[in-house]
Amino acid sequence: xxxxxxxxxxxxxxxxxxxxxxxxxxxxxxxxxxxxxxxxxxxxxxxxxxxxxxxxxxxxxxxxxxxxxxxxxxxxxxxxxxxxxxxxxxxxxxxxxxxxxxxxxxxxxxxxxxxxxxxxxxxxxxxxxxxxxxxxxxxxxxxxxxxxxxxxxxxxxxxxxxxxxxxxxxxxxxxxxxxxxxxxxxx
Amino acid sequence: xxxxxxxxxxxxxxxxxxxxxxxxxxxxxxxxxxxxxxxxxxxxxxxxxxxxxxxxxxxxxxxxxxxxxxxxxxxxxxxxxxxxxxxxxxxxxxxxxxxxxxxxxxxxxxxxxxxxxxxxxxxxxxxxxxxxxxxxxxxxxxxxxxxxxxxxxxxxxxxxxxxxxxxxxxxxxxxxxxxxxxxxxxx
Numbered sequence: 001x002x003x004x005x006x007x008x009x010x011x012x013x014x015x016x017x018x019x020x021x022x023x024x025x026x027x028x029x030x031x032x033x034x035x036x037x038x039x040x041x042x043x044x045x046x047x048x049x050x051x052x053x054x055x056x057x058x059x060x061x062x063x064x065x066x067x068x069x070x071x072x073x074x075x076x077x078x079x080x081x082x083x084x085x086x087x088x089x090x091x092x093x094x095x096x097x098x099x100x101x102x103x104x105x106x107x108x109x110x111x112x113x114x115x116x117x118x119x120x121x122x123x124x125x126x127x128x129x130x131x132x133x134x135x136x137x138x139x140x141x142x143x144x145x146x147x148x149x150x151x152x153x154x155x156x157x158x159x160x161x162x163x164x165x166x167x168x169x170x171x172x173x174x175x176x177x178x179x180x181x182x183x184x185x186x187x
Numbered sequence: 188x189x190x191x192x193x194x195x196x197x198x199x200x201x202x203x204x205x206x207x208x209x210x211x212x213x214x215x216x217x218x219x220x221x222x223x224x225x226x227x228x229x230x231x232x233x234x235x236x237x238x239x240x241x242x243x244x245x246x247x248x249x250x251x252x253x254x255x256x257x258x259x260x261x262x263x264x265x266x267x268x269x270x271x272x273x274x275x276x277x278x279x280x281x282x283x284x285x286x287x288x289x290x291x292x293x294x295x296x297x298x299x300x301x302x303x304x305x306x307x308x309x310x311x312x313x314x315x316x317x318x319x320x321x322x323x324x325x326x327x328x329x330x331x332x333x334x335x336x337x338x339x340x341x342x343x344x345x346x347x348x349x350x351x352x353x354x355x356x357x358x359x360x361x362x363x364x365x366x367x368x369x370x371x372x373x374x
Contacts, residue, residue, distance in 0.1 A: 062326070062327075063326075066324065066326040066327070067324060067326075068315075068318065069315040069318070102369050102372040103369070105369070106365050106366060106368075106369035109296070109361065109362070109365040110362050110365065113300060113303065113358050113361040113362060113365075114358060116300065116303065116304055116307075116358075117303055117304070117307040117354060117355070117358045118307075120303075120304040120305075120307035120308040120311070121307040121308060121310055121311035121314075121354070122311060123308055123311070124307070124308035124309060124310070124311030124312035124315070125311035125312065125314060125315040126315070127308075127312060128255075128256040128311070128312040128313070128315045128316050129315050129316075129319065131255065131256070132316065132319065132329070133327070137253065137254060139249070139250075139253040139254075140249075140253070140320070140330070140332045141330060142319070142329040142330075143327070143328060143329075145327045167304060167308070168304070171300050171301060171303075171304045174296065174300040174361060175296070175297050175300060177365075178293050178296040178297065178300075178364075178365060178368065179293060181293075181365065181368045181369060181372060182289050182290070182292070182293035182368060184372045185289040185368060185371045185372050
């Protein structure tokens with residue numbers, strides 16, 4: 001309570017009319033970045049451990065390296081992991097700051113939007129190949145493979161689902177930073 | 188020149204120190220929205236007209252309805268078309284306004300970010316199925332179909348490429364709105 005009183009007292013002294021200080025949403029921001037990191041790491045581990053060997057008549061592997069879609073997802077997840085670590089630092093230091101810089105917010109929106117696009121496209125890419133594996137496509141004689149490689153498909157499916165969480169969280173981060181920036185224009 | 192002189196003269200009268208008015212980027216914004224609309228319509232038309240009938244021993248169709256991935260792209264493109272028309276109106280009226288409302292900018296960021304995510308995932312989804320059609324996947328015996336259905340594949344490929352343009356433009360729109368909002372915090 002004392003600190004908010006101080007804020008409203010000091011504001012008029014600077015010659016400007018009193019104004020509500022914009023909210024610092026970096027607590028939520030940091031939490032969401034932690035979620036992006038956690039989901040990207042989970043998806044990455046589940047994807048990388050998806051190898052399954054099946055002895056049908058002869059032993060055959062199902063590996064995520066067999067499809068470029070899963071390699072793209074792997075790269076996107078690795079980049080997202082690194083990115084979320086870097087921005088978590090920025091977010092963590094901004095929590096303690098009373099008014100985070102608009103420049104930081106703008107840059108977070110910029111990179112979060114790009115990363116959200118990359119993650120969303122990677123999720124779609126891997127998801128659709130996983131769907132063909134699950135259902136097959138009788139029109140072009142693509143057989144389903146998930147009845148054989150059940151563990152492999154479970155890994156790929158889970159990885160895609162967790163990647164979807166990361167993508168949606170990145171879009172949420174864009175919206176939160178935009179809201180912080182919007183609240184700072186009320187002056 | 189006369190109008191900028193007027194601006195710098197009138198600013199101190201209001202009691203605030205003189206400040207540069209934030210730039211109105213809605214000209215670019217409108218242009219980019221037009222690009223989103225044009226690319227979404229192009230991709231939509233190319234996707235919908237992608238049917239190809241091939242008489243191999245028997246006549247067989249390749250239709251985009253045969254794959255849920257292309258139906259998802261179709262829905263995403265249709266939604267993006269509608270969305271770009273609606274926001275083009277908002278953008279058009281904001282061009283003439285000397286200082287567009289921060290609330291409008293925030294809402295544009297919010298919806299542009301969501302639409303960018305949807306379009307990026309739809310592009311990835313359709314692109315990966317098109318890639319399997321082009322290259323096949325020998326590990327799971329998915330045969331390539333683009334050597335048979337060349338015209339169909341050309342349509343799907345072009346539609347995906349133009350959808351990628353729409354996705355990237357939507358991310359650019361997020362960045363431009365964020366920049367406008369950021370420039371409005373310098374007061």
